[in-house]
Amino acid sequence: MSSSITAEKITKSFGNRAVLDGIDLDIQSGEIFGLLGPSGAGKTTLIRILTGQLPQDSGTALITGTDTRRLSGNDRRRFGITMDDFGVYERLSCYENLKIFAGIYGAGKREINEVLAKVGLSGAAKTPAGKLSKGMTGRLKLARAFMTDPDILFLDEPTSGLDPVSAAEIHKMILDEKKRGKTVFLTTHTMTEAEKLCGNIALLNEGRIVEYGSPEDICRRYDHQRRLKIHLKDGSDIEIPHNVSAAGTIAELIGSGKAETIHTTEPDLETVFMELTGKELSA
Ligand SMILES: Nc1ncnc2c1ncn2[C@@H]1O[C@H](COP(=O)(O)OP(=O)(O)O)[C@@H](O)[C@H]1O
Numbered sequence: 053m054s055s056s057i058t059a060e061k062i063t064k065s066f067g068n069r070a071v072l073d074g075i076d077l078d079i080q081s082g083e084i085f086g087l088l089g090p091s092g093a094g095k096t097t098l099i100r101i102l103t104g105q106l107p108q109d110s111g112t113a114l115i116t117g118t119d120t121r122r123l124s125g126n127d128r129r130r131f132g133i134t135m136d137d138f139g140v141y142e143r144l145s146c147y148e149n150l151k152i153f154a155g156i157y158g159a160g161k162r163e164i165n166e167v168l169a170k171v172g173l174s175g176a177a178k179t180p181a182g183k184l185s186k187g188m189t190g191r192l193k194l195a196r197a198f199m200t201d202p203d204i205l206f207l208d209e210p211t212s213g214l215d216p217v218s219a220a221e222i223h224k225m226i227l228d229e230k231k232r233g234k235t236v237f238l239t240t241h242t243m244t245e246a247e248k249l250c251g252n253i254a255l256l257n258e259g260r261i262v263e264y265g266s267p268e269d270i271c272r273r274y275d276h277q278r279r280l281k282i283h284l285k286d287g288s289d290i291e292i293p294h295n296v297s298a299a300g301t302i303a304e305l306i307g308s309g310k311a312e313t314i315h316t317t318e319p320d321l322e323t324v325f326m327e328l329t330g331k332e333l334s335a
């Protein structure tokens with residue numbers, strides 16, 4: 053596996069506020085990487101830097117080996133981007149919305165129709181974007197990123213604000229791209245999304261990456277948060293820490309015949325994030 057995106061000691065301040073404070077990344081080609089962090093953590097800023105839209109203050113970022121401060125037009129064709137603040141032109145049709153960007157990339161009618169089909173919007177090609185459902189709008193934004201059939205996709209909160217069914221449709225499209233060997237860099241503040249899609253994730257908090265690895269590995273590192281969940285015959289549940297202090301309680305509940313089932317619950321990423329930052333991710 054070769055590195056697709058690397059970052060070394062990236063810093064970025066706005067005014068006197070340090071938004072990114074020494075970011076290191078090493079994203080392998082073909083993986084889905086998830087950057088997680090609460091609103092304002094610096095996720096969009098980092099994508100801007102990695103895609104050459106914004107210069108960092110210091111540090112180096114490479115995308116398929118090229119310094120992101122020196123990307124050529126040809127380099128840019130090799131990655132597709134949706135940003136959380138990219139809008140759509142509501143009065144223009146889906147087709148026309150895509151045509152605006154197709155021009156930039158030297159893509160034409162054929163490519164536009166292909167991406168519309170790929171995101172399931174062929175039937176809505178002539179529909180004004182303002183008339184689309186939220187899920188369809190999400191797919192239109194994705195179509196824009198797919199336009200040049202790029203090797204790397206940067207998807208900034210691709211399912212933000214979507215209902216679970218629409219989000220699942222987009223998840224499937226992202227997983228299909230991975231199957232085709234594409235590299236995906238996505239940001240999210242939903243843990244379940246990261247657990248479902250990502251091979252590796254980084255948790256960003258106050259400008260620093262506070263955890264990095266596969267969702268399973270990260271959760272395992274926080275094994276001390278593992279809990280025992282005991283379901284009682286009277287229908288109630290109790291949860292206790294998964295350690296030696298639980299022994300007495302369990303012995304008593306089993307001895308008295310009150311316990312029906314006992315499960316261990318693994319800590320999830322949300323719990324891990326809370327422990328690391330004292331903050332809720334989705335807040
Ligand atoms: N161009 C800018 N000028 C000044 N401040 C900015 C600019 N872009 C982002 N910020 C600030 O940087 C912080 C991180 O923003 P952002 O990267 O958008 O976070 P996220 O995408 O994680 O929500 C926020 O406090 C935001 O207000």
Ligand SMILES: [Mg+2]
Nearest residue numbers: 095096136208
């Ligand atoms: Mg953002």
